Amino acid sequence: MPSEHALLSASSSHKWLHCPPSARLEAEKPDQTSEYAREGSLAHSICELKLQKTFIEKGMTTRQFNTRMNKLKKDPLYKPEMENNTEEYLDHIKQIAYSFQTPPMVVAEKRVDYSKWAPEGFGTSDCILIGGAELHVVDYKNGKGVMVSAYDNPQMKLYALGAYDAYGFLFPIHKVVLHIVQPNLNNISSFELSLEELLAWGEKIKPIAQLAYEGKGDFCQGEWCDKCFCKLNATCRKRMEDNMEVMKDATEEDTGKPKLPAEISTEEIGAILKRAMFLENWVKKLKKFALDTLVAGKEIPGWKIIEGRSNRVIKDKDAAVKAILDAEYEEAVIYKPREMVALGELEKLLGKKDFEKYVGPYVEKPQGAPTLVPEDDRRPAMKIRPSAEEAFGGKNKYNNTEVQ
Numbered sequence: 318m319p320s321e322h323a324l325l326s327a328s329s330s331h332k333w334l335h336c337p338p339s340a341r342l343e344a345e346k347p348d349q350t351s352e353y354a355r356e357g358s359l360a361h362s363i364c365e366l367k368l369q370k371t372f373i374e375k376g377m378t379t380r381q382f383n384t385r386m387n388k389l390k391k392d393p394l395y396k397p398e399m400e401n402n403t404e405e406y407l408d409h410i411k412q413i414a415y416s417f418q419t420p421p422m423v424v425a426e427k428r429v430d431y432s433k434w435a436p437e438g439f440g441t442s443d444c445i446l447i448g449g450a451e452l453h454v455v456d457y458k459n460g461k462g463v464m465v466s467a468y469d470n471p472q473m474k475l476y477a478l479g480a481y482d483a484y485g486f487l488f489p490i491h492k493v494v495l496h497i498v499q500p501n502l503n504n505i506s507s508f509e510l511s512l513e514e515l516l517a518w519g520e521k522i523k524p525i526a527q528l529a530y531e532g533k534g535d536f537c538q539g540e541w542c543d544k545c546f547c548k549l550n551a552t553c554r555k556r557m558e559d560n561m562e563v564m565k566d567a568t569e570e571d572t573g574k575p576k577l578p579a580e581i582s583t584e585e586i587g588a589i590l591k592r593a594m595f596l597e598n599w600v601k602k603l604k605k606f607a608l609d610t611l612v613a614g615k616e617i618p619g620w621k622i623i624e625g626r627s628n629r630v631i632k633d634k635d636a637a638v639k640a641i642l643d644a645e646y647e648e649a650v651i652y653k654p655r656e657m658v659a660l661g662e663l664e665k666l667l668g669k670k671d672f673e674k675y676v677g678p679y680v681e682k683p684q685g686a687p688t689l690v691p692e693d694d695r696r697p698a699m700k701i702r703p704s705a706e707e708a709f710g711g712k713n714k715y716n717n718t719e720v721q
């Protein structure tokens with residue numbers, strides 16, 4: 318896969334479209350890579366190989382395929398679950414491809430150029446499929462942390478613009494469908510828009526992209542700071558200003574004294590939480606930044622690192638077991654009783670199809686605990702219905718709550 322990145326990369330577009338100056342500032346910072354990112358690259362390579370075999374290099378023999386696959390499997394980051402995950406991606410693309418009467422055009426890991434809409438913009442789309450008047454753009458996500466939706470997704474729309482620029486003169490494209498396949502979170506999402514809507518969006522972002530390219534525009538804090546891993550997410554001054562602003566509400570503006578009455582109202586709680594939404598994440602980032610700085614041997618005035626708690630480990634388990642048994646203890650003292658592996662683990666081991674077939678009938682999903690989110694969150698509000706016991710003053714069943 319090509320490793321070079323555009324200043325206005327599609328994958329960081331959620332960030333620079335909201336906060337244009339972030340693009341140039343981030344470009345000045347060294348690239349950060351992680352084991353998760355390298356794992357993702359490996360999974361993408363497997364996806365690419367499977368697409369090549371199925372749609373592109375039809376002459377690839379099973380032996381050639383296995384040789385290439387075995388090479389990828391030798392990577393120390395390879396995990397058996399990648400087999401089922403990449404199969405799920407392939408299945409989704411097959412499903413789209415086989416819905417056409419004549420075989421569609423399928424390309425994998427295609428470099429697309431969307432510089433007509435964002436200066437010097439290019440990126441690599443995992444899969445582009447064109448059949449009839451439809452352009453499908455499919456992206457594989459290996460992440461287990463943040464669920465990514467195809468809904469109005471700017472990264473996917475930039476890939477779609479690039480794909481249209483490359484193939485629009487060959488195919489009568491009218492409909493565009495964006496797909497995200499994220500098997501580690503059981504997430505497959507699709508979003509459909511017309512070509513006109515896509516092109517209108519492209520026109521709309523042109524001036525913002527120009528600002529981002531020039532390093533101009535206004536800073537803007539939002540979910541993109543953390544979700545899109547902005548390299549400034551700890552040290553950004555705009556974040557500090559926004560987050561410290563929240564504190565100003567705590568005192569009377571003219572006297573600086575605490576407000577009255579002693580207890581804050583639900584209206585105040587609602588307003589504070591809205592404004593403080595990013596504060597918690599920002600403080601976590603600050604702590605991480607300070608810790609990394611101190612570990613690197615530099616200083617953060619007023620702070621130091623100490624040795625944290627550590628758990629004891631048995632360094633020679635065989636010798637310990639022998640010593641216990643020699644002392645005539647029962648084996649039951651040493652070993653845990655047989656226990657079924659956790660549901661998610663079982664699904665990875667069996668693969669989604671077999672899991673659904675053999676375990677699916679015995680699985681149920683209980684109602685989730687009430688979770689606090691802002692009212693503009695796209696998920697529907699939970700209806701709280703008191704049980705008969707609660708209606709008569711019993712214990713509230715929703716005592717296990719979560720905050721997002």
Ligand code: SF4
Pocket residue numbers: 332336338339342536537538539541542547548549550551553554555556
């Ligand atoms: S942390 Fe957020 S506000 Fe600051 S530069 Fe990055 S994206 Fe912009």
